[in-house]
Amino acid sequence: MVSQSTNHVLWHFTLTIFIVILFNPKLSYAEQSKLMDLNTNMIDHCWRQNPEWRRHRQQIATCSIGYVGKMTNNIGKELIHYKVTDPNDDPINPKFGTLRYGASVIQGKVWITFQKNMNIRLVKPLLISSFTTIDGRGVNIHIANNACLMIFKATNIIIHSIRIHHCKAQSPGMVMGPNGKVIHLGPVDGDAIRLITASKIWIDHNTLYNCEDGLLDVTRGSSNVTISNNWFREQDKVMLLGHDDGYVRDRNMKVTVVYNHFGPNCNQRMPRIRHGYAHVANNLYLGWVQYAIGGSMGPSLKSEANLFIAPKVGSKEVTWRNVGKTNGNQWEFHSVRDGFENGASFAVTEGGRVPKPNYSKEQSFKVVNVKYVRSLTRSSGAFQCSKTFIC
Template structure:
């Protein structure tokens, strides 16, 4: 065989290999895409999870929120600081560069926080998060656990995504770095996983929260415009409180969306418990309860739409209402299109309906039939993201 024939044969062998590899890659890629498209993925996840290059376009997430938080586009743009957590240690007054507290409390700019690797973070004092901060745990396994946890205090435009928060414990009063690097005196903290105090425009998405001393998520003292989505709440007595106390009238302006969350197993009550304000609760899965699933006092309004309530062996009623001062109350609880299994029941308020949520265009989303809730919530909690492609 001549040299020319050898070169020609080698060339066509190379071409054949390229064609085979390309064909195989295309088939695998198509298979993965078909697999994810076969899921009944909710509207938030559809916005970004189909993109295999999401790591290069993390800020796309800010355009995916729905409900009362609206879109989080104020968290991005050209002046955004990209900050990576490399050090799991913590100092409440003098946080070092590379730690979570330095990025969340000390940087006085829009900041998008990611994590270099898997890590367990034990906070010495509650982490007070500055406005226009995103904490993005996608792609790694991050735990905030076993002591103090998160507080959003007089701050706005915050995203918390993809973090495991658990075994949060009460904290004695003391000094701590507050938002924008200011040292403040913080009073007694009860041991919530995430607590909002006079906060607005907050998005809590795809986190896993469990086993904390007080509650898993409190929205208090005039906080409003909050969306709580795609989270997994489990192993907890008091899960979610909306409204500070019966006497805090300013919570009448509170508006919260609770959507695509998975409650259970072993959640006892407050999913949510609401005071004064308004909650729109849609397309969530309730895997039992001990005392009640949804409760309230002090004239709250709540619309429950297309949720799936799976009752426990005992105590089948979903709702609970507390009278104020022994004279009754003016709560308004409405169930629209909910599904009830294992004998679950929902006591509606008679004689009217809640007209809200009255969403703007950027807040609005389609609530789907309750028969799809199992699929819509199947990815609730922290996502297991592949290192090579999709979440």
């Protein structure tokens, strides 16, 4: 865990900056930016430097990195701007102004924002249509205390700056599908966000915690996913990549996990990988109970410049492998330039090559030195941007 002395120094440093800005309202935006050191990571640098970001929200579609690529298919002349004004939910006949109407009923390129702070209790899981962006920046949006989000056979979706928590399992029932038509949906386990046969999905700057099953599942052939800048906390099973041991289509799964903050009080699956490949880079791991990164069915992993802070008591080992009927020597679990504190250790695959992400030009990004991970991840999770302070 981070030492009390380190926390004390960071807190006083942050408080000092806050006071300087608060009592110097005439500071220019450039001066505020310099004080707050917004150049924390490549994604945030792309849009948070712009003082007029509210007028140019769609700029963020050009800021994604990793396997999702750029999200420029979500913007353009045909873009529909939709504002959520009503926190209520009707899973079969959504009303105009509700989140479900914008995310499930409207088809085409939809950019969803919110009129004000909201607590949304979904009656049934929200099935999000292709080419939809849910943008919670500037307000405080909670989706909590019942059903949560599902991306089912959809593509080109952004979920940004939402607090998703206390999600509960759901019985089968009728719900508005991602194609604008009512469908029958089977039982749902209680995940914050579940991907099923989905592609080009970007999940950025959300806060997820305390859900009945897991926080994020990427399953059943889903691929080309980037999970970035999120805060995962207070959870047993955090992130699952790959449906089950028998679902071989997940061998084609490619996921980037970057700039996330895991913890406190996370037990396991950060992530657990089946079959596919994950590039896990520049994340902060604030302890675990069973393990941080694990897998089964011969997955491949490149763990690069992450900071693993082992718990004071319990398991210090980062990884877990369920070899089962597979040959554990055929696995590729590699650690490159990772940092380890409090006795953390990483059991790497012996021999073989370090698997490369093989990113295209638009997917690629620079993985920075692990000593900067605390700075890179200090803004992880959903945030509220005010008119007087930079986002």
